[in-house]
Each structure stands twice: as structure tokens, then as C-alpha cells.
Amino acid sequence: xxxxTAGPTVESVMTVSPVVISEEEAIAGVAxxxxxxxxxxxxxxxxxxxxxxxxxxxxxxxxQGASIPWTGWHGLIVRDLMTWPAQTIGETASLDDAGRQMTxxxxxxxxxxxxxxxxxxxxxxxxxxxEIADACDDC
Numbered sequence: 544x545x546x547x548t549a550g551p552t553v554e555s556v557m558t559v560s561p562v563v564i565s566e567e568e569a570i571a572g573v574a575x576x577x578x579x580x581x582x583x584x585x586x587x588x589x590x591x592x593x594x595x596x597x598x599x600x601x602x603x604x605x606x607q608g609a610s611i612p613w614t615g616w617h618g619l620i621v622r623d624l625m626t627w628p629a630q631t632i633g634e635t636a637s638l639d640d641a642g643r644q645m646t647x648x649x650x651x652x653x654x655x656x657x658x659x660x661x662x663x664x665x666x667x668x669x670x671x672x673x674e675i676a677d678a679c680d681d682c
Contacts, residue, residue, distance in 0.1 A: 550637055550638065550639065551637070551638050551674060552634065552635055552636060552637060552638065553632055553633070553634050553635070553636045553637075553638065553640075553641050553653075553655055553664070553666050554634035554635065554655075554664070555638075556638065556666060556670045556671070556673070556674050557634065557655050557664035557665060557666040557670065558664055558665045558666070558667075558670070559663070559664050560663070560664070561585075561586055561654075561662055561663075561664060561665045562576060562580050562582065562585060563585060563586045563587070563588045563592075563662055564576060564585045564586075564587055564588070564598065564621055565587070565588060565589075565590075565621065566587050566588065566589055566595055566596065566620070566621050566622040566625065567590075567620055567621070567622065568620060568621045569617070569619070569620055569621075570603075570606070570619040570620065570621065570623070570624060571617070573585065573598055573602075573603060573621060573624075574603055577599075577600055577603075583599055583600045583601075583651065583652070583667075584597055584598065584599035584600065584601075584651070584652050584665075585597065585598050585599070586629065586654045586662040586665065587621055587622070587625045587627075587629070588661070588662065592661050593659065593660045593661055594629050594631065594654055594656055594660050594661065594662050595622075595625070595627060595628075595629070596621075596622075596625035596626055596627035596628065596629050597625060597626050597627075597629040597630075597652070597654065598621055598624060598625040598626070599626070599651070599652075602624050602625065602626060603624075606619075606624060629654045630644065630645075630648045630650050630652075630653050630654065631653060631654050631655070631656045631660075632644060632653040632654075632655055632656075632666065633655070633656070634655050634657075634663065634664065638671060638674055641653055641666050641671065642671050645668060645671075651667060651668050652665055652666065652667040652668070653665070653666050653667075
């Protein structure tokens with residue numbers, strides 16, 4: 544996590560109060576949430592609402608590409624498929640730091656967490672691209 548800088552921060556562009564899913568939920572519910580909210584990934588939380596991972600549409604596509612037929616998904620839960628640990632960032636980090644971290648980790652989103660490791664936001668590549676476009680409009 545980074546120290547506050549003079550430029551825009553993660554807090555200024557992140558999606559606040561992200562939709563989350565429990566690590567104990569069935570995989571079938573993931574696709575419904577992703578499609579219903581038109582998002583590409585979900586923070587995964589434990590019973591104390593602390594971040595334990597991320598599950599994304601990419602994870603579902605990998606599962607679909609495996610030799611498991613759709614009917615075999617009923618026994619899978621989020622914890623079985625999620626990516627962990629999740630890549631996190633603090634809300635006061637700069638957008639430059641967020642971009643560098645996404646690039647270095649090869650991820651499309653960072654989960655913004657509070658001091659208790661509870662997800663309070665999500666910042667994605669598309670958030671950064673929108674900020675770049677807005678900045679270019681001011682040039």
C-alpha cells in the first residue's frame with residue numbers, strides 16, 4: 544500500500560461497496576452475479592467479511608474449458624475455483640501505483656481493502672483507462 548500523492552488516488556475512481564460473494568457459495572451463483580451486475584470479477588470473503596480471494600469470468604471460462612461437464616459443477620464452491628491471495632491496494636494509493644501493480648501482477652482489477660482486510664472497493668483497468676481519457680480531454 545502506498546502513501547497519498549498529489550495526483551488522483553484509488554479512492555477517487557474505485558467502485559465503492561463492491562458486490563462480494565462468500566467462499567462457501569456454489570459456483571453456479573457466480574455466473575448469475577457476474578452477468579446480473581455486468582461485472583467481470585467478484586471479491587470473495589470469509590464468514591468475517593474479510594477478503595480471501597477473487598473469482599472472475601476468466602476462472603469460469605477455465606472451468607468450462609476443463610473436462611468437467613456443466614452437470615459436474617453442482618458440487619463446486621467458490622473456494623474451489625477462486626484465485627488467492629487477491630491483489631489488494633489501499634484507497635490512498637495513487638493511480639500510477641495501481642496501474643503498476645496491475646501490470647506487475649498480470650491482473651485486471653485490484654480489491655481496495657480497509658485496515659481489517661474487508662473489501663471497500665474495486666479498481667479495474669477500465670477505471671484507469673477512463674481516468675486517462677478524462678485527463679487527455681483536459682490537455
